[in-house]
Amino acid sequence: MTHDETVEVRVVETEDGSRTLYLPGMDETYHSTHGAMTESSHVYIQNGLDFWLGENPGAKSVRVFEMGLGTGTNALLAMDWCERTGCAVKFYTVEKFPLSETLMREYWGDTVYAERSEALHASAWEQWVDIPLSSAPFSVFKHKRDIQEAQVPDTVDVVFWDAFGPNKQEGVWGVELFQPMYDAMLEGGVFVTYSAAGDVKRALQQVGFGVKKLDGPPYKRHMLLAQKV
Numbered sequence: 001m002t003h004d005e006t007v008e009v010r011v012v013e014t015e016d017g018s019r020t021l022y023l024p025g026m027d028e029t030y031h032s033t034h035g036a037m038t039e040s041s042h043v044y045i046q047n048g049l050d051f052w053l054g055e056n057p058g059a060k061s062v063r064v065f066e067m068g069l070g071t072g073t074n075a076l077l078a079m080d081w082c083e084r085t086g087c088a089v090k091f092y093t094v095e096k097f098p099l100s101e102t103l104m105r106e107y108w109g110d111t112v113y114a115e116r117s118e119a120l121h122a123s124a125w126e127q128w129v130d131i132p133l134s135s136a137p138f139s140v141f142k143h144k145r146d147i148q149e150a151q152v153p154d155t156v157d158v159v160f161w162d163a164f165g166p167n168k169q170e171g172v173w174g175v176e177l178f179q180p181m182y183d184a185m186l187e188g189g190v191f192v193t194y195s196a197a198g199d200v201k202r203a204l205q206q207v208g209f210g211v212k213k214l215d216g217p218p219y220k221r222h223m224l225l226a227q228k229v
C-alpha cells in the first residue's frame, strides 16, 4: 500500500504556483506553502549542490543522500542541476511512505517535470536506475526503509535532510541519524536542511559538523548548512 492509499493526502497550490502535499492528519505540508519549488531550489540546489560545486570546481560527479523522496521535487531539481552544470549525480534517497504513481501523475501531470517524474516514480526500488537526461548522467537509488534502519552508502558528498518538521514527527532528526551522514562524508561534505531549529543545529554540532545559519527561502528566516571540517 502506498501512503496516499492509507492516509488522506491533498494536493495544494503554493504561492509560486508549484504544488505541495498537505497531510490533514498531521497538519503538515511536504514543502513551504510560500513556494514549494522556490524552497527546494533555495535550500537544496543553491545552498547544497551549487555550494558544494563551488568548493569542488570541475568535479565530474556528486553523490547525494536524501532523507525523504516524497514527491521527488528535490530529485527533479537535481536533474535540472545535473544538466545545467554537466556534473553527474548519483542520487540515493530514503523513503518510508512512498506515494502512488497515480498521485504523482496527477501532481506533476501538466508540468515540464511530468516525463521525468514518471521515470523517477516508476523506477525500481533498491537498485541504481539511470534516468535519461540530455547531458550528464543521473542515476537514482530509491531505498524503501525507515530512516532509522536505512543503509547509508559508503561515501556521500551532499545530504538533503528533508524530513517532516521536528515539531511534527519524532525520530527523524537527531544525533544518531546525523552521525552516519557525517561518517560517510569526506572533509568538505555538505549537509543542508530547511530547518533552523535549535535542537537540530545542536545535534549537527554534536556529531562534529561546522554549522551555519543561512537566509531561508521567502517567509522563512533561516535554514542550516552544516559542513564536515
Ligand SMILES: C[S@@+](CC[C@H](N)C(=O)[O-])C[C@H]1O[C@@H](n2cnc3c(N)ncnc32)[C@H](O)[C@@H]1O
Residues within 6 Å of the ligand: 029, 030, 031, 040, 067, 068, 069, 070, 071, 072, 073, 074, 094, 095, 096, 097, 098, 145, 146, 147, 148, 162, 163, 164, 165, 169, 171, 172
Ligand atoms: C517534508 S516531506 C519531503 C519530501 C520530499 N523531499 C519532497 O520534496 O516531496 C518528508 C518525507 O519524509 C518521509 N518520511 C517520513 N518519515 C520517514 C521515516 N521514518 N523514514 C523515511 N522517510 C520518512 C515522508 O514520507 C515524506 O516523503
